[in-house]
Amino acid sequence: MLQLIQNDKISELVNGKRVITKKPELLAPAGSLEKLKVAVHYGADAVFIGGQEFGLRSNADNFSIEEMREGVEFAKQYGAVIYVTTNIFAHNENMTGLAEYLQAIEGVGVRGIIVADPLIIETCRRVAPKLEIHLSTQQSLSNWKAVKYWKQEGLHRVVLAREVGAQEMRKMKEEVDIEIEAFVHGAMCIAYSGRCVLSNHMTARDSNRGGCCQSCRWDYDLYENVEGEEIALFEDGDAPFAMSPKDLKLIESIPHMIELGIDSLKVEGRMKSIHYIATVISVYRKVIDAYCADPENFKIKKEWLEELDRCANRATASSFFEGEPSYKQQMFGFHAPKMKWDFAGLVLDYDQDTQIVTLQQRNYFKVGDTVEFFGPNIETFTMQVEQLWDERGNEIDLANHPLQIVKFKVKQPLFKFNMMRKENK
Amino acid sequence: MKKPELLVTPKSVEHIEDLISSGADAFIIGEQQFGLRLAGEFSLKQVNEATKVIHAANKKVYVAVNALFHNDRLEALDEYLMELQRIGVDSIVFGDPAVLMAVRELNITIPLHWNPETTATNWFQANYWAERGAKRAVLARELSLDEIIEIKENSQPEIEVQIHGMTCMFQSKRKLLGNYFLFRKEAMEIENRKENKNMFLHDKERKNKYPIYEDLNGTHIFSPNDMCLIDELTELFEAGIDSLKFDGILQSDDYITTVTNLYRQAIDAYFDQGEEAYEALKDDLLEKIEVIQPPLRPLDTGFIFKETVY
Ligand code: SF4
Numbered sequence: 001m002l003q004l005i006q007n008d009k010i011s012e013l014v015n016g017k018r019v020i021t022k023k024p025e026l027l028a029p030a031g032s033l034e035k036l037k038v039a040v041h042y043g044a045d046a047v048f049i050g051g052q053e054f055g056l057r058s059n060a061d062n063f064s065i066e067e068m069r070e071g072v073e074f075a076k077q078y079g080a081v082i083y084v085t086t087n088i089f090a091h092n093e094n095m096t097g098l099a100e101y102l103q104a105i106e107g108v109g110v111r112g113i114i115v116a117d118p119l120i121i122e123t124c125r126r127v128a129p130k131l132e133i134h135l136s137t138q139q140s141l142s143n144w145k146a147v148k149y150w151k152q153e154g155l156h157r158v159v160l161a162r163e164v165g166a167q168e169m170r171k172m173k174e175e176v177d178i179e180i181e182a183f184v185h186g187a188m189c190i191a192y193s194g195r196c197v198l199s200n201h202m203t204a205r206d207s208n209r210g211g212c213c214q215s216c217r218w219d220y221d222l223y224e225n226v227e228g229e230e231i232a233l234f235e236d237g238d239a240p241f242a243m244s245p246k247d248l249k250l251i252e253s254i255p256h257m258i259e260l261g262i263d264s265l266k267v268e269g270r271m272k273s274i275h276y277i278a279t280v281i282s283v284y285r286k287v288i289d290a291y292c293a294d295p296e297n298f299k300i301k302k303e304w305l306e307e308l309d310r311c312a313n314r315a316t317a318s319s320f321f322e323g324e325p326s327y328k329q330q331m332f333g334f335h336a337p338k339m340k341w342d343f344a345g346l347v348l349d350y351d352q353d354t355q356i357v358t359l360q361q362r363n364y365f366k367v368g369d370t371v372e373f374f375g376p377n378i379e380t381f382t383m384q385v386e387q388l389w390d391e392r393g394n395e396i397d398l399a400n401h402p403l404q405i406v407k408f409k410v411k412q413p414l415f416k417f418n419m420m421r422k423e424n425k
Numbered sequence: 426m427k428k429p430e431l432l433v434t435p436k437s438v439e440h441i442e443d444l445i446s447s448g449a450d451a452f453i454i455g456e457q458q459f460g461l462r463l464a465g466e467f468s469l470k471q472v473n474e475a476t477k478v479i480h481a482a483n484k485k486v487y488v489a490v491n492a493l494f495h496n497d498r499l500e501a502l503d504e505y506l507m508e509l510q511r512i513g514v515d516s517i518v519f520g521d522p523a524v525l526m527a528v529r530e531l532n533i534t535i536p537l538h539w540n541p542e543t544t545a546t547n548w549f550q551a552n553y554w555a556e557r558g559a560k561r562a563v564l565a566r567e568l569s570l571d572e573i574i575e576i577k578e579n580s581q582p583e584i585e586v587q588i589h590g591m592t593c594m595f596q597s598k599r600k601l602l603g604n605y606f607l608f609r610k611e612a613m614e615i616e617n618r619k620e621n622k623n624m625f626l627h628d629k630e631r632k633n634k635y636p637i638y639e640d641l642n643g644t645h646i647f648s649p650n651d652m653c654l655i656d657e658l659t660e661l662f663e664a665g666i667d668s669l670k671f672d673g674i675l676q677s678d679d680y681i682t683t684v685t686n687l688y689r690q691a692i693d694a695y696f697d698q699g700e701e702a703y704e705a706l707k708d709d710l711l712e713k714i715e716v717i718q719p720p721l722r723p724l725d726t727g728f729i730f731k732e733t734v735y
Contacts, residue, residue, distance in 0.1 A: 088735075089546045091568070092575045119549035138544075143494045145523035161493075163598040168496050192493055192643075194544050195596045200567050201648055202631060204733050208543060208567075211735035216595070220626035220635075222605065224618075225721060233614070233624070241605050241626060243597070320598075327604035 007259045011295070020292035024257065025264040027083075027181065028281050031061030031271050036071045036082075038274045041376055041417045043285030046081045047071070048114060050270060053101055054086040054094065056138075056210040061270050069108035081111035087136035089117050089194065089208040102128040112156060116194065125154065132156040134181065138194040138208070142168070144175040151178040157263065162188050162248070163320050169260050179263040184250040185280055186268025188319070190216050190243045190330075216243040239333040246329050249316035251308055252300055254287045257321075259295075275343030275362070278375060278419050279311040307380065310341040310421065344371060344422040348405070350414040357410045365422050366398035373410070375418035383410060428696045429661070430485070430668040432585065433685050436465035436678050438474050443682045445478075448689025451485035451668070453518065457640045458498065459505055460489025460518070461542075462593055464673045464681070469505070473512050480513075491520040491540050492642055493596075499523060506533050516560065525557060536560040538585070542593065543567065548579035555582035561667065566592040566652070570729045574664045583667035588654040589684060590672035591636065592727065595646040602639045622675055625721070634721055636675055647675070652727035653714060655691055656707040662695050680717055687713055 010022035028044035030036035039047045049071065050062040063071065063084075072082050084105050088094065102124050105113065112132030115121055116139050124131055134157040135141060135150050142161040150158050157179035160169065164182070172180060189196060197207055198215035205211030219240040222233040234240065248268070250257065257265060265288070267280050283304050291298045317329035342363040349358040365371065367388050374380040388396050391405040399406045433449040435441045441452060454467040454475055467475060472488060479486040488509055494502060502524065509517060510533050517533070519525060520541035528537065539545070539554040540563035551562035561583035564573060577584045602624065606614040618624065626635045626646065633649035654661070661669065671688060673681035687710045695703035718724060 089544045090549075091546050092548065092572055092579075095547065095549070116544070117547070117550065118553040119547055122549070122553065140493050143496050143499055143521070143523050145499055145526045146494070146521055149522035149526050164495070171496050190599060190601075191595050191597045195493070195542070197543050197567050197594050198646070200728070200733050201594050202628070202633075204731060206567065206733040206735040208546070209733075209735035211733065218628070218630075220628055222602075222637075223625055223627055223634075224621070225623045225625060228720065234609075238609065241601075243601055245599075325599055327608040330599075330601075330604055330608070332605075332608050 004256055004259055006295075007261055010258065010261050018295055020258060020295060022261065023288060023292050024262055026281065026284055026288060027264050027266040028277060029186075029267060029270040029272065030071075030277065031057070033063070033067050033071055033074075035270075035274050035277055037074055038417065039277050039281055040075050040078045040080045042278045042281040043376070044080060044281050046083060046111070046264070047075060048083040048085055048266075048270075050085050051101065051105065053097065054088050054090070054120065056085065056087050056208075056212075057270055065104045065108060068105065068110060072109040076109070082109075083112045083114055083132075083134065084110050085114045085136070086120050087114055087116045087138050088210060089138070090119050091206075091209070094209070095119065098123050099127045102131065106131050114159065121153070121155070134159060134179075136193075137161055137183070140192040140194055142192075144168075144172040147172050147176045147178060147180075151176050157181055159183075159266070161192060163192060165320050165323060166253075166256060166260065169257075169262060169321075173261050180261075181264035181266050182257065182262050182321075183248055183268060184254070184257070184265045184284065186248055186272075187314075188245050188248050188268070190245045242330065242332050244331040245319065245325070246315045246317035246331055247312070248319055249308070249312075250318055250321055251283065251287060251305065253318060253321055254284065255291045255295065255298060258288070258291055273311075273343060274346070275419060275421065276311045279307060282375065283308045303380070307374070311339070311343075313339045339424055341372075341421045342424050343419065345399070345406070345420040347373075347375070347414050347416055347418040347420070349416060350410070352413060355409050355411055356407050357414050358405065358407050359420060361399040361401065361404040361406055363422065364398065364400050365420075366400075369422055371420050371422050373412075373414060373418055373420050375415065377415045378412070378418060381412055383412075426662070426665065426696065427667075428692060429666055431685065431688055431692060432487075432668050432670040433681065434464035434590075434671070434673045435475070436673070436681065438467075438471055438478060440465065440678050440681070441475055441478050443678070444685055445482045445484060447682050447686035448693075449484065449685050451487060451515075452479055453487045453489055453670075455489035455518075457492075457642060459492055459502065461491050461520075461596070461642060462645055462674055463489055464676070469508050469512075472509070472514065476512050476514055485515040487516040487518055487538060488514045489518045490524050491518050491542075493598075494521050494523050499527070503527055503531060506531055509533075510535055518563070519559075528558070538563060539582075540585075546572075548576040551576060551580040551582055551584070555580070561585055563670075567728045567733065569732055570660055573666070573729075574660065577664045577666055585668035585670055586661060586666050587652065587672055587727075588658070588661070588669045589652060589688065590670075590676070591647045591651050591674060591722070592672070593645055594635070594648055596643055598643040600639055601644040602637065648727075649723070650725040650727075651718070651722045652729075653711070653724040654726060654729065655687060655714060656711045657726060657729065658691055658695065658707075659700065659703065662692075662703075676719075680719070683717055684714060
């Protein structure tokens with residue numbers, strides 16, 4: 001781990017005790033309104049979403065303008081804000097409709113857009129001046145002078161390249177007065193973002209307009225061409241050459257990022273489940289709050305780390321922030337993605353008097369299973385399901401229909417949006 | 426109609442002399458600390474020599490300063506730019522706005538060419554960087570012919586397009602080859618293959634071979650085919666594209682020299698004798714390339730006639 005240097009610009013002494021006054025924003029992804037609401041409930045200060053155009057994700061995970069409006073209004077009740085990703089590198093044909101689109105986004109109260117192409121930056125400035133403009137990581141911003149350039153161009157915030165390390169971030173913060181957003185958690189490109197067109201070549205899909213097929217994660221064999229003879233640089237049974245990065249996880253570096261004065265900590269994954277968003281956001285929330293309240297005595301709790309791992313299906317690493325990644329931060333050989341815990345249900349209601357929870361099933365579970373509840377307003381706890389009823393009050397043994405509404409007794413109070421999960425054995 | 430420039434990538438100062446005789450109009454040189462994926466490595470001293478040779482022949486020399494810079498190279502970048510100014514090269518090729526900032530701070534007067542490779546995808550961007558000082562925009566190789574023509578029609582700066590050679594598909598900061606060898610506990614291989622540019626990835630499913638190498642800038646992976654537009658130049662000529670680039674990275678000196686001359690013939694036929702002369706000649710030129718084409722490098726036309734979806 002890197003050495004932590006206290007930054008006086010972000011803290012104050014209160015009754016002789018140092019507290020952090022500049023808390024970074026915790027920025028969550030959301031691919032649907034439900035996910036957006038979960039992210040906000042579980043502690044996100046801001047949520048980034050995609051619209052139906054100009055973004056880098058498939059349509060299934062995108063918001064209509066009306067949904068954006070609803071999301072913005074919902075977030076507002078919790079003091080949270082919404083950003084919209086418009087981070088394609090446009091081709092000529094993508095230029096039409098841009099101005100109207102940006103005006104519509106501005107009109108529903110979105111705080112800002114995340115953008116890579118100067119076409120969209122300049123158009124936004126012209127037609128939707130109320131929107132903040134954040135430079136997307138697709139621009140691979142990796143040095144302070146380039147940060148200064150975008151500051152001069154009037155941008156509010158820059159999202160750094162994933163290849164930027166802690167010392168580099170410090171220098172950027174020293175040299176330029178601009179908001180900096182950095183990734184803390186989630187899947188990452190193994191290439192510099194924006195500099196990979198593998199999918200264009202292999203599948204005729206344009207990665208810089210959202211068509212990436214994760215071609216980097218396929219298997220390749222490494223050869224050497226010696227005077228026309230092809231010599232294999234691997235042996236039978238060896239793991240093939242691979243470019244699959246472990247997912248980013250900087251939970252233990254959060255104190256460091258806070259001391260650096262990073263303005264926004266970004267979690268990646270607009271296509272991930274609400275379970276993932278809830279788990280990741282709630283754990284980062286706890287770490288940020290605990291550190292800011294009392295940096296001197298902060299210690300990361302083992303439970304937090306364990307909880308975070310419950311929604312992980314790939315190995316993780318602290319790539320680049322803590323130093324240049326080696327082979328240990330990559331994955332070789334075949335790894336079947338395996339979730340250690342399944343998201344089993346979403347709490348819709350809880351009756352204090354009868355102690356009966358109404359739950360929407362999200363994964364198979366049955367009487368006798370040990371389940372865990374977590375979420376806002378409660379301490380995580382486990383219990384055994386003793387009796388189970390369906391919506392009409394008929395007793396059942398198992399909840400095996402997707403989205404089925406079921407009821408059962410839980411002695412500890414629960415709240416709407418709490419979640420239930422179950423170990424995957 | 427103005428003759429487009431024929432821009433090539435020499436491997437050494439001596440090679441430049443051959444390429445001048447073969448009919449090249451302009452040259453891209455540089456070194457990996459500042460420039461990306463160069464055919465040859467030219468120290469400042471060699472840039473100086475090369476510039477003398479090139480200028481004596483009344484040709485142009487451009488220096489690649491298009492790396493993605495991290496903080497640690499910014500100081501060296503300033504010194505490098507000042508040296509280039511002193512030498513008097515004809516342009517600085519950049520992608521990272523840090524270069525633009527440095528050029529402004531240091532009052533460098535050498536013209537700029539904007540080349541971020543994959544992200545130069547529309548005419549608005551070309552004009553945007555032109556307003557900020559770029560004299561030329563180098564287009565992404567993933568564009569179709571129609572897109573290129575439309576960009577040219579709407580752009581203020583000169584437009585440069587690649588017409589021959591391999592293209593980069595991927596750049597990672599990670600040392601992916603070294604990591605693979607380390608994973609296999611073959612640290613020696615890293616030393617053995619440091620300067621080795623003969624490796625490739627075999628994609629069994631698509632039956633493709635992708636050249637791969639590692640340098641100071643990370644790991645680079647290249648297209649499985651060499652693009653070749655020698656028989657498809659008419660529309661680019663008509664569109665008035667200002668510079669046609671043949672990227673000779675990972676090719677031999679002789680190959681680069683011969684292919685340069687074949688493109689020279691194509692351009693001259695069209696502009697000196699007319700479209701018919703070019704039409705009559707082009708198949709023959711293509712055949713001559715096919716004869717010397719390395720067996721592992723099939724020819725194609727890149728994305729010129731291939732639309733991508735998303
Ligand atoms: S193929 Fe891999 S490295 Fe390339 S854009 Fe897709 S995820 Fe990123």
